[in-house]
Amino acid sequence: MDFSLSEEQSMIKRVVREFVKREVAPTAAQRDRTGEFPRDALRGLGELGLLALPFPQEWGGAGDTVAYAVVVEELARACASTAISYAAHVALGCGSLFLFGTVEQKERWLRPCLRAEYLAAFALTEPNAGSDAAATQTTARLLGGEWVINGTKCFITNGSVADVILITARTEEGISCFIIPRDAPGLSIGSQYDKLGLTASDTAELVFEDCRVPARNLLGEPGKGFRQFLTVLDSGRIGIAALSVGIARACLEDSLRYTQQRKQFGKPLWDFQATKFKLADMAVDVELARLMTYKAAWLKDQGRPFTKEAAMAKLFASEAAMRAAVEAVQLHGGYGYIKEYPVERYFRDAKLMEIGEGTSEIQRLVIARELERGL
Amino acid sequence: MEIVVCVKQVPDTETRIKIDPAGKGIVREGIEYVVNPYDEFAIEEALVLKEKHGGKVTVITAGPDRAVDALRTALAMGADEAIHIQASQEDAVDSIGAAEVMARALKEIPFDIILCGKQAVDDDNAAFAPALAEFLGLPHVTVVTGLEVDPEAGEAQVVREIEGAQEHITTSLPAVIAAQKGLNEPRYPALRGIMQAKRKKIPVSTLADLGLEGETLPARTEVLSMMPPPPREGGEKYEGEPEETVARLIKALQAEKLV
Numbered sequence: 001m002d003f004s005l006s007e008e009q010s011m012i013k014r015v016v017r018e019f020v021k022r023e024v025a026p027t028a029a030q031r032d033r034t035g036e037f038p039r040d041a042l043r044g045l046g047e048l049g050l051l052a053l054p055f056p057q058e059w060g061g062a063g064d065t066v067a068y069a070v071v072v073e074e075l076a077r078a079c080a081s082t083a084i085s086y087a088a089h090v091a092l093g094c095g096s097l098f099l100f101g102t103v104e105q106k107e108r109w110l111r112p113c114l115r116a117e118y119l120a121a122f123a124l125t126e127p128n129a130g131s132d133a134a135a136t137q138t139t140a141r142l143l144g145g146e147w148v149i150n151g152t153k154c155f156i157t158n159g160s161v162a163d164v165i166l167i168t169a170r171t172e173e174g175i176s177c178f179i180i181p182r183d184a185p186g187l188s189i190g191s192q193y194d195k196l197g198l199t200a201s202d203t204a205e206l207v208f209e210d211c212r213v214p215a216r217n218l219l220g221e222p223g224k225g226f227r228q229f230l231t232v233l234d235s236g237r238i239g240i241a242a243l244s245v246g247i248a249r250a251c252l253e254d255s256l257r258y259t260q261q262r263k264q265f266g267k268p269l270w271d272f273q274a275t276k277f278k279l280a281d282m283a284v285d286v287e288l289a290r291l292m293t294y295k296a297a298w299l300k301d302q303g304r305p306f307t308k309e310a311a312m313a314k315l316f317a318s319e320a321a322m323r324a325a326v327e328a329v330q331l332h333g334g335y336g337y338i339k340e341y342p343v344e345r346y347f348r349d350a351k352l353m354e355i356g357e358g359t360s361e362i363q364r365l366v367i368a369r370e371l372e373r374g375l
Numbered sequence: 376m377e378i379v380v381c382v383k384q385v386p387d388t389e390t391r392i393k394i395d396p397a398g399k400g401i402v403r404e405g406i407e408y409v410v411n412p413y414d415e416f417a418i419e420e421a422l423v424l425k426e427k428h429g430g431k432v433t434v435i436t437a438g439p440d441r442a443v444d445a446l447r448t449a450l451a452m453g454a455d456e457a458i459h460i461q462a463s464q465e466d467a468v469d470s471i472g473a474a475e476v477m478a479r480a481l482k483e484i485p486f487d488i489i490l491c492g493k494q495a496v497d498d499d500n501a502a503f504a505p506a507l508a509e510f511l512g513l514p515h516v517t518v519v520t521g522l523e524v525d526p527e528a529g530e531a532q533v534v535r536e537i538e539g540a541q542e543h544i545t546t547s548l549p550a551v552i553a554a555q556k557g558l559n560e561p562r563y564p565a566l567r568g569i570m571q572a573k574r575k576k577i578p579v580s581t582l583a584d585l586g587l588e589g590e591t592l593p594a595r596t597e598v599l600s601m602m603p604p605p606p607r608e609g610g611e612k613y614e615g616e617p618e619e620t621v622a623r624l625i626k627a628l629q630a631e632k633l634v
């Protein structure tokens with residue numbers, strides 16, 4: 001057993017750290033205020049080849065999900081909005097195309113996505129199908145060589161900036177997946193949601209009214225769409241877990257620095273044992289969350305089942321991030337509540353980790369289902 | 376053009392350095408190493424020269440096993456070949472010794488220009504480039520912020536920074552050029568480069584191969600002791616009415632000859 005990153009993984013980590021230091025961190029607070037989408041950062045990550053990271057070498061990647069988790073963590077350490085935009089594009093959008101696209105579909109859609117020429121979104125959730133994602137009401141009918149799609153998708157990350165959107169819809173065979181180009185007739189994109197956190201990430205509603213796409217835009221097998229999306233979500237959860245590790249680490253590092261500097265009762269806050277205990281707990285959370293994230297990623301790279309482990313990593317890491325954010329604000333006292341310090345941003349951003357790509361409750365159901373399988 | 380870049384691996388500039396108990400070096404545990412930031416400008420410039428004039432970029436370092444990471448980084452950025460001269464000690468604080476070794480190694484390979492950083496950020500000696508040039512009998516230009524090479528004429532136009540001005544110099548080639556910040560904007564190694572760098576073989580030569588004795592770089596200096604800088608003293612505080620405190624402040628600044 002070897003817990004160290006490989007030479008390439010370490011180098012990728014160094015590169016992305018430097019990239020984040022120069023191109024992401026300095027503008028994170030401003031982005032949070034203005035809600036400006038991190039397009040330049042995504043383009044930069046594309047130039048570095050990092051959009052292809054988890055995919056095999058023939059796609060320009062390294063087939064390395066562990067390195068992908070490293071990148072997501074580093075991005076989230078500075079800006080969770082950038083990290084989730086990256087993760088949704090790579091793991092959900094590109095991931096769906098990679099796993100289920102035909103050779104032609106991959107050349108047409110995946111190739112430009114990996115070069116950051118296109119952005120991708122993954123649209124499963126509907127107003128009446130959230131945790132119960134199989135309750136999809138959107139429909140697709142084949143009429144005259146075209147799919148005609150009707151329905152609404154909500155809360156879609158990258159929804160209004162995406163050039164290509166992967167959706168689920170009901171067909172005769174059951175739920176199927178489709179590739180929807182942004183300019184498909186009959187697709188309208190609602191305005192941005194006004195969110196608690198992740199304000200610079202793009203979250204939009206998509207409305208399909210007799211939206212038409214060519215018959216060849218069916219992705220994967222008809223009737224298998226829901227299964228396909230669940231498979232993609234397994235990988236997606238590794239991304240949310242890594243994002244959570246990044247946020248938790250931000251809370252830890254900022255709190256460490258702050259409690260060394262801030263003095264009350266004549267000494268640094270750090271000197272009170274109650275402070276040390278909080279930080280020790282936070283450090284344990286970060287470490288364990290990262291270990292489980294890497295393990296799930298590693299299993300995936302080994303070609304082994306990782307559904308349960310990805311759900312465990314996502315569940316533990318997201319709850320760890322929320323705990324860390326609550327304590328980070330507490331340790332900063334009044335300043336923690338003021339926007340001058342970034343911990344209030346971490347606090348707002350962290351909450352989504354327990355909701356997106358399956359709530360904590362759903363992760364527990366997934367884990368229990370896997371346990372049941374082993375009975 | 377045959378372009379050679381000498382690089383050194385140094386502790387990450389963000390590392391908090393601690394002096395070891397023996398007081399002659401630093402605590403190595405937990406340190407992350409990076410390519411000396413000034414060397415990154417040299418690597419970038421070499422890649423730009425290659426893109427412009429064609430040729431090959433070879434990076435070379437003298438250091439312990441871990442120093443190979445610095446070479447891989449340079450390969451990932453786009454360098455063609457790398458050479459590792461193995462030296463067992465953790466620090467090469469004697470720049471003249473390092474230059475001597477490098478000069479011996481460079482006798483074995485062709486070059487039209489040699490680039491390096493103006494100084495290494497660990498020991499800050501800034502002596503390597505001039506020393507290397509002396510050993511090789513070549514001209515050198517340090518603190519370089521601009522470089523135009525004319526391979527046909529075997530000449531380079533170089534801009535170097537001096538106090539309050541810029542010097543424009545023409546030098547014959549080969550020459551040793553020591554890069555300063557501002558020369559360029561180093562590229563990030565892209566994933567493709569990182570994957571390709573992994574597959575490149577890096578030949579290793581020992582000091583014995585270069586006709587030197589011992590396992591450490593030759594040194595003409597010895598570190599007797601290393602101390603942390605004295606802790607910063609708390610500033611002085613003037614309290615009272617602004618008219619009075621400002622007057623005192625100005626007096627104090629004048630006394631220190633700061634205004």
Ligand SMILES: Cc1cc2nc3c(=O)[nH]c(=O)nc-3n(C[C@H](O)[C@H](O)[C@H](O)COP(=O)(O)OP(=O)(O)OC[C@H]3O[C@@H](n4cnc5c(N)ncnc54)[C@H](O)[C@@H]3O)c2cc1C
Binds near residue numbers: 123129158355357
């Ligand atoms: C910022 C943001 C980005 C998002 N990005 C995307 C995206 O890119 N693509 C996409 O498809 N979706 C996306 N979503 C949607 C997200 O995945 C859903 O919000 C989430 O799955 C929960 O669904 P819901 O909101 O309908 O909540 P509900 O399903 O209504 O859940 C409400 C509460 O009930 C609990 N609950 C539900 N069922 C059970 C049960 N069986 N047992 C116990 N408790 C239960 C839930 O855990 C939750 O606490 C995003 C959401 C947000 C906020």
